[in-house]
Amino acid sequence: MTTLVPIEENSAIESNKEEEHGDYRMFGLAAFLVADGMTFAGFFAAYLTFKAVNPLFPDAIYELELPLPTLNTILLLVSSATFHKAGQAIRNNESKNCQRWLILTAFLGLAFLGSQMFEYFSLPFGLTDNLYASTFYALTGFHGLHVTLGTIMILIVWWQSRSPGGRITSQNHFPLEAAELYWHFVDGIWVILFIILYLL
Amino acid sequence: MTIANQPSDFERGDRLQPTGWMRYLSFSLDHKVIGIQYLICGFIFYLIGGTLASAIRIELTSPISDFMARDVYNQVLTLHGTIMIFLWIVPVVNGAFGNYLIPFYVGARDMAFPRLNAVAFWLIPPAGLMLISSYFITGAAESGWTAYPPLSINTPAAGQIIWILSVLLLGGSSIFGGINFIATILKLRRPGLKLMQLPMYCWAMLGTSILVVLSTPVLAGTLILLSFDIVAHTGFFNPVLGGNVVVYQHLFWFYSHPAVYIMVLPAFGLVSEILPVHSRKPLFGYTTMVYSIMAIVILGFVVWAHHMFTSGTPPWMRLFFTIATSFIAVPTGIKFFNWVATLWGGRISLNAAVLFSCGFIVNFVLGGITGVALAQVPFDVHVHDTYFVVAHFHYIVYGGSVFVIFSSIYHWYPKFTGRMLNEQLGRIHFFLTFIGFNLCFAPQHWLGLNGMPRRVAEYDPQFALINQISSVGALLMALSTIPFIWNTIQSAFNGQIAGDNPWEALTPEWLTSSPPPVENWRGQAPLVTAPYGYGARKKEEEDAESTDTNNQGN
Numbered sequence: 001m002t003t004l005v006p007i008e009e010n011s012a013i014e015s016n017k018e019e020e021h022g023d024y025r026m027f028g029l030a031a032f033l034v035a036d037g038m039t040f041a042g043f044f045a046a047y048l049t050f051k052a053v054n055p056l057f058p059d060a061i062y063e064l065e066l067p068l069p070t071l072n073t074i075l076l077l078v079s080s081a082t083f084h085k086a087g088q089a090i091r092n093n094e095s096k097n098c099q100r101w102l103i104l105t106a107f108l109g110l111a112f113l114g115s116q117m118f119e120y121f122s123l124p125f126g127l128t129d130n131l132y133a134s135t136f137y138a139l140t141g142f143h144g145l146h147v148t149l150g151t152i153m154i155l156i157v158w159w160q161s162r163s164p165g166g167r168i169t170s171q172n173h174f175p176l177e178a179a180e181l182y183w184h185f186v187d188g189i190w191v192i193l194f195i196i197l198y199l200l
Numbered sequence: 201m202t203i204a205n206q207p208s209d210f211e212r213g214d215r216l217q218p219t220g221w222m223r224y225l226s227f228s229l230d231h232k233v234i235g236i237q238y239l240i241c242g243f244i245f246y247l248i249g250g251t252l253a254s255a256i257r258i259e260l261t262s263p264i265s266d267f268m269a270r271d272v273y274n275q276v277l278t279l280h281g282t283i284m285i286f287l288w289i290v291p292v293v294n295g296a297f298g299n300y301l302i303p304f305y306v307g308a309r310d311m312a313f314p315r316l317n318a319v320a321f322w323l324i325p326p327a328g329l330m331l332i333s334s335y336f337i338t339g340a341a342e343s344g345w346t347a348y349p350p351l352s353i354n355t356p357a358a359g360q361i362i363w364i365l366s367v368l369l370l371g372g373s374s375i376f377g378g379i380n381f382i383a384t385i386l387k388l389r390r391p392g393l394k395l396m397q398l399p400m401y402c403w404a405m406l407g408t409s410i411l412v413v414l415s416t417p418v419l420a421g422t423l424i425l426l427s428f429d430i431v432a433h434t435g436f437f438n439p440v441l442g443g444n445v446v447v448y449q450h451l452f453w454f455y456s457h458p459a460v461y462i463m464v465l466p467a468f469g470l471v472s473e474i475l476p477v478h479s480r481k482p483l484f485g486y487t488t489m490v491y492s493i494m495a496i497v498i499l500g501f502v503v504w505a506h507h508m509f510t511s512g513t514p515p516w517m518r519l520f521f522t523i524a525t526s527f528i529a530v531p532t533g534i535k536f537f538n539w540v541a542t543l544w545g546g547r548i549s550l551n552a553a554v555l556f557s558c559g560f561i562v563n564f565v566l567g568g569i570t571g572v573a574l575a576q577v578p579f580d581v582h583v584h585d586t587y588f589v590v591a592h593f594h595y596i597v598y599g600g601s602v603f604v605i606f607s608s609i610y611h612w613y614p615k616f617t618g619r620m621l622n623e624q625l626g627r628i629h630f631f632l633t634f635i636g637f638n639l640c641f642a643p644q645h646w647l648g649l650n651g652m653p654r655r656v657a658e659y660d661p662q663f664a665l666i667n668q669i670s671s672v673g674a675l676l677m678a679l680s681t682i683p684f685i686w687n688t689i690q691s692a693f694n695g696q697i698a699g700d701n702p703w704e705a706l707t708p709e710w711l712t713s714s715p716p717p718v719e720n721w722r723g724q725a726p727l728v729t730a731p732y733g734y735g736a737r738k739k740e741e742e743d744a745e746s747t748d749t750n751n752q753g754n
């Protein structure tokens with residue numbers, strides 16, 4: 001009863017559609033990142049409201065140390081630049097170079113995660129200690145999840161851009177560009193998070 | 201289906217698809233199959249949600265909780281609301297008709313991301329099954345479709361967590377769908393087709409998808425925080441641990457007020473397609489329609505706290521949200537007058553599709569009026585959380601969106617199946633629904649004004665009679681689905697053959713065979729720049745034609 005039927009062969013429009021398809025995927029990803037950004041916006045709004053209307057008891061107040069998060073900010077900003085370099089390299093058909101920049105980016109991502117972990121373990125408060133602590137871990141944790149996913153994506157892209165044999169080439173580099181856009185997005189979120197959480 | 205005999209082309213083997221009814225159970229990438237999947241899946245959930253509604257109305261025929269235990273009542277109420285909103289109205293007005301119609305309207309052969317589209321649909325059945333099975337396994341959530349803490353934190357955790365997971369899946373489905381619609385409408389338009397030439401449903405879906413993409417993630421984030429409160433005992437929304445319940449309400453309504461427009465804007469769009477066809481007139485005020493949709497989208501984001509007038513919101517906030525909410529009545533009113541003006545002086549065929557659309561207009565005005573009343577703080581503090589609110593939103597979600605879904609099924613069934621629905625049964629369905637609906641919900645205004653609270657299984661005996669009247673209305677509504685179901689099943693096999701374009705409509709989905717071939721058109725997609733160009737032909741032609749379309753109507 002289930003027969004397989006080929007879809008009708010098509011005219012000019014169809015071939016048009018196939019050619020432009022890369023563009024739509026980027027557009028779709030951008031729309032998805034807007035959505036993802038709204039999740040963070042909701043968290044930020046919640047955090048700021050908590051801060052404004054639910055003051056903590058004086059003994060629960062704890063000033064966050066700045067050096068480590070500042071280092072983290074630098075790590076991520078530099079990694080955005082190195083990813084950008086990787087993108088340029090693949091467009092110029094230099095896959096060796098591209099891979100080098102990618103592995104550096106992945107390393108910076110891992111360094112960020114490591115130093116975030118270190119910060120978690122050295123903080124004097126835990127997830128359920130108070131409202132402020134919970135929000136701190138929820139926000140940084142949700143962002144850290146994004147960094148983890150991003151690092152995995154970078155490693156996949158790194159493997160796929162090997163030459164010869166990789167799928168990512170100077171002609172076909174959508175996955176690399178997608179991962180790059182996502183990574184810039186995650187970095188941008190971190191900057192806002194850094195300002196709101198550590199500086200305000 | 202006619203396509204089955206086409207010569208095969210195995211170079212495009214990756215796009216081979218099953219045909220026959222089995223494809224509706226497959227991971228099909230065809231937007232039309234996905235549209236029908238959404239519709240049928242949604243309707244099954246509607247029947248389940250409707251059964252729950254009947255249980256609620258049976259319980260409320262007497263002032264004591266005799267039919268169900270109180271906590272069962274709470275579970276039934278929660279499941280009813282959640283199913284009707286997230287598994288019936290949202291997937292059907294967006295997913296079902298959007299997937300079926302939008303590619304036709306933009307002159308494309310499919311959606312921009314067919315695979316994402318199929319994923320978005322297939323998230324729904326497991327989410328729905330999870331939600332319903334929680335009732336039998338752990339006990340369902342008990343805190344209503346709004347899941348307000350601290351109630352949602354204090355009621356049994358298992359059901360609430362399953363509820364959260366299921367709503368997260370449905371939210372994800374909805375976001376994927378929204379991204380797909382935006383990309384399809386903006387990027388996949390046939391060359392030469394301008395935005396201002398698109399059928400109105402495209403604009404409605406563009407506006408709705410913007411709402412979906414910007415607001416649903418906020419709900420997702422909020423529910424994640426709530427789940428932490430439940431399983432990890434954090435205190436985001438738990439006052440005992442220093443948290444703040446009002447923040448939950450703000451975040452929840454930041455999604456859920458737009459969500460009411462996610463349910464009703466596509467319905468606006470569908471009505472705007474149906475009325476011109478059956479009154480043989482162009483849609484009145486196309487440009488104002490477009491601007492009012494966009495105005496509703498923008499205003500829809502700044503009115504959420506009208507649900508929170510009794511939550512200790514400060515006076516300036518109440519004032520702002522009252523004014524902003526009242527403003528929404530302006531674009532909404534414009535749309536209402538445009539529909540009436542479209543009908544005015546038209547050659548209206550009063551068939552089931554038009555009857556349901558007109559029913560929508562009447563019910564929606566009533567719901568809109570009570571909405572504006574509720575937006576006024578001095579009034580709202582008296583009737584908040586009473587049956588007045590229940591009446592208000594049922595006039596909009598049932599009298600509005602559900603009436604439009606039925607209208608759309610009567611209108612597009614010939615397109616879906618190639619056969620007509622039985623007109624007589626359609627009218628019986630309409631009159632039973634319309635009378636039953638008004639009998640059920642109109643008296644609830646009175647109940648609310650006199651102080652009967654919502655969401656409780658027991659009430660003051662003085663309200664018994666009115667509740668019984670309301671339950672009779674609900675019974676009529678339940679009965680009304682029988683002719684409808686019979687009609688749709690029976691007509692699929694024995695209905696009168698429709699021909700490609702039984703309504704002589706001008707929108708692009710009718711300019712191909714019924715049902716359409718897999719990639720929508722045999723050759724090039726037609727360029728339709730005047731989807732509402734009715735009355736543009738010579739008068740004699742129109743006269744000749746209206747005699748044969750009208751013998752169905754009268």
Ligand code: HEM
Nearest residue numbers: 460463464506507568571572574575584585589593596597
């Ligand atoms: C003219 C436009 C509208 C206005 C001014 C309006 C106003 C309001 C107000 C002020 C409330 C809060 C009442 C209270 O809880 O005390 C409310 C509740 C509600 N409205 Fe509307 N509304 C409008 C249109 C709609 C539409 C289009 C829908 C859905 C498609 C809708 C669905 C709802 C729902 C579901 C609730 C109850 C939510 C709950 O507490 O469970 N409304 N409306």
Ligand SMILES: [Cu+2]
Nearest residue numbers: 457460506507
């Ligand atoms: Cu609202």
